[in-house]
Amino acid sequence: MSGKAPSTRLSTAEAILAAYNSLSTSALEPLLDSSFTKEILPKSLGEPTSDRESYLKQSEAFPLMFSSSIITPREIFEDDTRNAVVVYGGMKAEFVGGKGVIENEFVMVMFMSEDGKKVVKMLDFRGK
DSSP, rough: OOOOOOOOOOOOHHHHHHHHHOOOOHGGGGGEEEEEEEESSGGOOOOOOOOOOHHHHHHHHHHHHHEEEEEEEEEEEEEEETTEEEEEEEEEEEGGGOOOOOEEEEEEEEEEEOOOOSEEEEEEOOOO
């Protein structure tokens, strides 16, 4: 280990993952740029692109659907050229009322604002 402090963009990506684990829209909101968009891929899933407002509205439903969420990053890479962070990981969430568990793998690409403090665009590749 180099002992080097994580970059701002890596800290922002880690904060996004922590916000997902907390199921908290208020933790997620300050991390998204005003121009934020999220695309779920592959496009064949038919999911529309979300802007910041619609994505935050969707995220308000997370604690109503899930009693817990655990996102486990397996690999995290920074792309200095594109000012982005790429996360490969797994997700496990339990539905409210013990109605089951959902598990999935994903690759998430987060493109950051110039200062690295906010996510401008997210590409979310789903495993299932």
